[in-house]
Structures are given as structure tokens and as C-alpha cells.
Amino acid sequence: MYWGKILHIDVSERKTHVQYVDEEWLRKYVGGVCMASRLAYDNIPVGADPLGPENALCFANSAFSGTIVPVGTKYAVATKSPETGFLGDCLSGSYFAAAMKRAGYDGIVVKGKADRPIWIFIDDDAVYFNDATDLWGMETFPTEEAIRAKVGDERVRACTIGPAGERLVRFANLTNDRGRQAGRTGPGAVMGSKLIKAIAIRGTKPVKVADPQNLLAMSQKLAELAQTTKTEKYRILGTPANVLNMNRLGILPTRNYQQGEFEGAEKISGEYMHEHYTEKAVACAGCPIACEQVTHVKEGEFKGARTSVDYESLYAVGSNCGVDSMAAIVAAIERCDLYGMDTLSTGVTISWAMECFQRGILTKEDFDGLEPVWGNGKAVVELVRKIAYREGIGDLLAEGVKRAAAKVGKGSEHFAMHVKGLECCGYDARGMQTFALGCAVGTRGPCHNRSLAYEPDAKGEVDRLKAGPERGKLAKGTEDFAGVFDIMMFCKFIRGCFKDIWSEIPQLYTYTTGFAMTPDDLRQLAERSWNIKKAFNIRHGWTMKDDWLPPRWLKDPLPSGGSKGAYVKEDDLRMMIQSYYEARGWTPEGLIPKEKLISLGLDDIAEDIGV
Amino acid sequence: MEITVEFFGLPRRLSGVKETTVEVKEGATLRDVVKALAAKFPSFLGDLINPETYELEPPYFFNVNARYVPRSLEYQPKEGERLLLLFVEAGG
Numbered sequence A: 001m002y003w004g005k006i007l008h009i010d011v012s013e014r015k016t017h018v019q020y021v022d023e024e025w026l027r028k029y030v031g032g033v034c035m036a037s038r039l040a041y042d043n044i045p046v047g048a049d050p051l052g053p054e055n056a057l058c059f060a061n062s063a064f065s066g067t068i069v070p071v072g073t074k075y076a077v078a079t080k081s082p083e084t085g086f087l088g089d090c091l092s093g094s095y096f097a098a099a100m101k102r103a104g105y106d107g108i109v110v111k112g113k114a115d116r117p118i119w120i121f122i123d124d125d126a127v128y129f130n131d132a133t134d135l136w137g138m139e140t141f142p143t144e145e146a147i148r149a150k151v152g153d154e155r156v157r158a159c160t161i162g163p164a165g166e167r168l169v170r171f172a173n174l175t176n177d178r179g180r181q182a183g184r185t186g187p188g189a190v191m192g193s194k195l196i197k198a199i200a201i202r203g204t205k206p207v208k209v210a211d212p213q214n215l216l217a218m219s220q221k222l223a224e225l226a227q228t229t230k231t232e233k234y235r236i237l238g239t240p241a242n243v244l245n246m247n248r249l250g251i252l253p254t255r256n257y258q259q260g261e262f263e264g265a266e267k268i269s270g271e272y273m274h275e276h277y278t279e280k281a282v283a284c285a286g287c288p289i290a291c292e293q294v295t296h297v298k299e300g301e302f303k304g305a306r307t308s309v310d311y312e313s314l315y316a317v318g319s320n321c322g323v324d325s326m327a328a329i330v331a332a333i334e335r336c337d338l339y340g341m342d343t344l345s346t347g348v349t350i351s352w353a354m355e356c357f358q359r360g361i362l363t364k365e366d367f368d369g370l371e372p373v374w375g376n377g378k379a380v381v382e383l384v385r386k387i388a389y390r391e392g393i394g395d396l397l398a399e400g401v402k403r404a405a406a407k408v409g410k411g412s413e414h415f416a417m418h419v420k421g422l423e424c425c426g427y428d429a430r431g432m433q434t435f436a437l438g439c440a441v442g443t444r445g446p447c448h449n450r451s452l453a454y455e456p457d458a459k460g461e462v463d464r465l466k467a468g469p470e471r472g473k474l475a476k477g478t479e480d481f482a483g484v485f486d487i488m489m490f491c492k493f494i495r496g497c498f499k500d501i502w503s504e505i506p507q508l509y510t511y512t513t514g515f516a517m518t519p520d521d522l523r524q525l526a527e528r529s530w531n532i533k534k535a536f537n538i539r540h541g542w543t544m545k546d547d548w549l550p551p552r553w554l555k556d557p558l559p560s561g562g563s564k565g566a567y568v569k570e571d572d573l574r575m576m577i578q579s580y581y582e583a584r585g586w587t588p589e590g591l592i593p594k595e596k597l598i599s600l601g602l603d604d605i606a607e608d609i610g611v
Numbered sequence B: 001m002e003i004t005v006e007f008f009g010l011p012r013r014l015s016g017v018k019e020t021t022v023e024v025k026e027g028a029t030l031r032d033v034v035k036a037l038a039a040k041f042p043s044f045l046g047d048l049i050n051p052e053t054y055e056l057e058p059p060y061f062f063n064v065n066a067r068y069v070p071r072s073l074e075y076q077p078k079e080g081e082r083l084l085l086l087f088v089e090a091g092g
Helices: A023-029 A032-043 A095-103 A140-151 A187-193 A212-225 A229-236 A239-249 A270-276 A311-317 A326-339 A343-358 A377-388 A400-408 A433-441 A454-458 A471-488 A492-497 A501-513 A519-539 A551-555 A570-584 A594-599 A603-609 B010-015 B030-040
Strands: A005-010 A015-020 A057-061 A074-080 A087-093 A107-111 A118-123 A126-131 A157-160 A174-176 A180-182 A196-202 A278-282 A292-296 A306-308 B002-007 B019-023 B061-064 B082-086
Touching: A023 A032, A032 A057, A032 A074, A032 A087, A032 A107, A032 A471, A032 A519, A057 A095, A057 A187, A074 A095, A074 A180, A074 A187, A087 A095, A087 A174, A087 A519, A095 A118, A095 A157, A095 A196, A107 A196, A118 A140, A140 A157, A140 A174, A140 A196, A140 A326, A174 A187, A187 A196, A212 A492, A212 A501, A229 A239, A229 A492, A229 B010, A239 A270, A239 A311, A239 B082, A270 A278, A270 A292, A270 A326, A292 A326, A306 A326, A311 A326, A311 A343, A326 A343, A326 A377, A343 A377, A343 A400, A433 A454, A433 A471, A433 A570, A454 A471, A471 A492, A471 A501, A471 A519, A471 A570, A501 A519, A519 A594, A519 A603, A594 A603, B002 B010, B002 B030, B019 B030, B030 B082
Parallel strands: A005 A107, A118 A196, B002 B082
Antiparallel strands: A005 A015, A057 A074, A057 A107, A074 A087, A087 A180, A118 A126, A157 A174, A157 A196, A174 A180, A278 A292, A292 A306, B002 B019, B061 B082
């Protein structure tokens, strides 16, 4: 359901107002990343400093939040990323989204900068600006608990930052519901720059749907399917089940992407974790899958560490740092979660620093006496802390790998693994060339969650080690497919439970909102969303050179394993990028024709940036 | 001929082993391999292998030598090829 209301909060003035949006607007932007990106486009001025008061945090809910629809209770947040300078759009699941819906808002836009640390309390229609002096410095999970205790109501849900966000670590995240994160591109740094420790919500209004009977029937069917083999890997081992697969295919990032296979893979596998460390699996609000594997270290130097472990976090601080100690991995991830930092960016930045150490570019003195040799899990955990508190070398690494490499130089840019400033993810793109294209053109940078272009590679639709002119269409198709989930705010882990998303999701949407939607509407919606994101980037300075890959993926063949010899040839990459622009209906320079934007109902954006 | 099949995820969990070998005739297809696997590991039937069609349940599929994904179960593996029974999905 929709309320037709976007709450605007200006923390400089401590004022709020409600923007009323009509049915046409809601049908055009629907929710999730599309709505959040539109709000960002409208509310973040050209030239805005990502860490300045003019930047905005733009939250958008799902049409399904708080309803019975499985895995649909999620929110998106878009902002100008302090890592990339482009649009940073993130997703997070669970009760915070439901609370936003029950409070009566489809979206929330936060701007300005407070004069001292505050936490915002949205209590249905009322908004309070509270002093956060006593919360400042606190870690993420305790902050949410402290706010709940202050209000004295378990229904209060909060989106918080930790010490990393307070110190403007560029890849700081937002955390809600004890371990769900809007993780990538640094929204936590943006919130920290505004001196906002938390946004808490208590929503008590009923959430109504248009056709309860049909919605219930369809949701139940979906929930039943979500208990079958189609989601088995997520339910039993969680995403760490990917470790051995990726390792065997030779694309498990290892030692800062120097290799694609890791000799310690078995010891950091989902299977090993399940046997020795997994305590329980937990679920987000309204989720029948329960993928979140909560692990606990019961003995040794990291005794007591406890957090949920996903594949992306695991590879980043594990194989990519040469670490085969699951205990150290759990401890590093737990620290990231509590400090409020993106585990991927943290791990990839640390692995870059470790390679600098390997090559003598950085020394023991630079690391304050630490010896970050590959596999030194204790050093990795300590570096996580140093980054969060910007202590010693942590101050450099807190800037992210792009800025750190630019400062250190000495050839370290060659192995600074980022695109547009966002650190790479857990699939070595040299062994998945369609995904390499997806990484290059991704609006927020290299992302397995925005581009599912690894699927045609991995499932054999194409030869994954070779490029081809058909990849543009494939990359666009997988982006649009992913976009549907990110707009409707379905967790992608349920995608195998749909027979045809293009017909079934519109049905769910209509049963929920009462707004008719056709498969063609949904296709156009996905395309509209990608074009808004690209338009934001163009408006904020994007040029063709930003769609490129790190030198290592272009120059260094994978040395061994299932993808031995693979690298991305520059000419191939140019060819694939052109095929992608063509598939999107963009110009050879990657700009968007006015007619294209007008055809998507984006006439005002056509005036701004259309060519 | 003898075919080696490496297990990832569900088949590894159901079988309790990382890999196995099955004996099939020359010219056998992947579907014959699937039937041989089902005979060796009856627990595969249902969750992993459709007991009527002997199709693999999604998202599982075969990869040959970590390099090639056959389009169908009619593919005829060759002696010495290693089959990977796996899935690849991410997101969230």
C-alpha cells in the first residue's frame, strides 16, 4: 500500500514537512531504488559535497513493506556517495522498513547538518530531534538497543551509524535490526556528516492492501516455494555456500585478486562454517527463507565473536586477505558490523594494504608495528579497528582504496581494486566476462547485486572466459531483472520461486496497491529506474572514462585454477561497453537521448541532461 | 567408462562426500549420469533430482572441467572429464 507521503527532514533548521505525491507519481516511481533515486535526483543539487549539508539521504519504502508478501519488507536509500561521487543506492531489509510504512510514509528525505549530535525519532506523525551526546561513540547494535530503552517500546526500530560513520569513514554503512545494513557506497558517512546518530521510527498505523484474499493466496504459494530446493542453499548454508563453487571456477578473489583460487577454501567454506561455527539461522521481517547464518566463536583468541556471515563479507576479509581462520573472519566481520562499516570495502581496502606490504610499498612502521602478511587474521581484525577509528594507517585506509592508492602511489594504483571508487565484489571478473562488463558500467560501481551478469557466464549461456558483442544486451537484461527486485524490494533469494517475474510481480503489486500493472509496465519501470540512476551520475559529472575496470583485471591473467590465463582485453571491453550503450538506447558516448528519457516519462530529466 | 562428479552444496550435504565416481556406458549422456547418481545416492531423488524426469532441480546444473556448461542433459561426457554439480547465485 501507499500513503502518498514523503517526509522531509531538515536537520539544520530542525524542521519537517510532508510532500504529498499523487497516484501518477507513485505508479511511475513505485518504490525502492527507483523512488529513492528519483528523490535523490530531485533533492541533491549539482555540485553537492557528498559529506556536506546539501547532500540528502533519500529513503524509499517498498509497496509490500509490512504486508504478508514474503521477502518484500525492505527499504532503499540513495545518496551522493562519498566513495564514488555518483549515486549510491543501497538496500536493507527487515523491521525498520515496516516501521516506516506503519508510521505513514512511503519515503523520507533527510538534509542539512545538525549543530550537535542528534537522533531523530519519527513517532507516527510527530518528529523529534533528540540530543545524542550520550549515544555518540556507541557501536551500532547497542545504539539501537539504547534508543529502544529510552523510548521504552520494543516496536521502535532504528537505523544507526557506529564509530565509523561518526568519523566519516567513506564506506561506513547504515545498520538496522541488529545486522541488516544499507552497506555499500558510504551512506553511513553521509549520516555521520550530518551529525545524525540514528533515525528511529515507531509506526502504529494499520497497513491495508487492496485485495487481501488474492494477495494471501499468492503470498502463501510463494512462501511454500521458498521452502523448497529453490532456496535450499540460502536456508542451510547461507551465501557462504558460494565459497567452494567460486574457488573451483577459479574466481574466488584471493590475496587482493592476485589469484582466483585459495588453498584454504575448505576451511572458510559454508560447509565448514556450518559444522563448526553456525549457531542458528535468522530471518528478516516477513521472510520464510532465513538465510542469515549467525556464527559464534567459542574458543581461542577471538572467543566470543558472534555475527552473521555472508559470502561477500567472508571472501573480503578471508581469502582476499589470505586468511583461512574462520574465527578471525567472524571477528573481523563482527567488528565491521559493530563499527558500522561495509565489509566488502573494508576487506578489499585492507587486502590492497597487505599487497602494498608484500611489495614493500608500505612497511611495518607504516602499520604501527603490525605485520600484515597474507593470512595474518589478527592483523586484519586490528586494521578493521584502526580504520573505524581512523587511527594510524587506518586514517588512510578509511578513505577507500581509490583515494589511498592515489596518495601512496608507487604503482599501487595497479592493484587498487575499484570501479568509480567503489571496491570490487566477490567474483573475479576476469573469469566472467559478461560480469566484467556489468562491473564497468554499473552506476554505483562493481556490484553483484545490481548486475546479475555473472549468471549468463556461470550458467553457460555464453563462454565466460571470452567477450562478445552480445554481452551488452545480456548485461542490460540482467540489470533490468535485478532492478525489478530492487524497485519492488524483493530479496533476490526468492527469484527462483517465480515462474515469470514479469507477470507474477505485477499481480502481487496490483493485489497490494490496487494499481494495475502490466508486464510491459514492469519492463519500462526497470528501464526508467536505470535511466534515472544514470541521469543522476551524468548530472554529477560522469563521463565515459568512469565506465572502466581496474588495471589488474585488464593486464594480469589469472595465474591458475579454473579460469587460468583469463583477463579482460581492453578492446573487448570497449566493444562490450558500446554494445551495452546500444542495448540501453544510449549514445556511443554513453549519454541518454532526450527521446529515450521522454519515452520513459522523464521529460524534466530530458531537459536537464538529455542529448 | 568412469566419470567423476564433484559435489557442491546440496549434493555434497545429501551424500556426505565431496565427489564420487559413477560407471556409465560409452556414449552415455548426462541424464545417464544423473540416473547413476540417483541409484548411488537415493536421497538425491526429490530435492535434487526429479524422480520422474531425472532432470536436475534448479538452480543446480552440470559444469564440465570448470570450463563448459552443457546446454542439456543429452550431452555425452568423455572419459577423463570431471563433472561439477553446482549452482551459482548471489544477491540478497
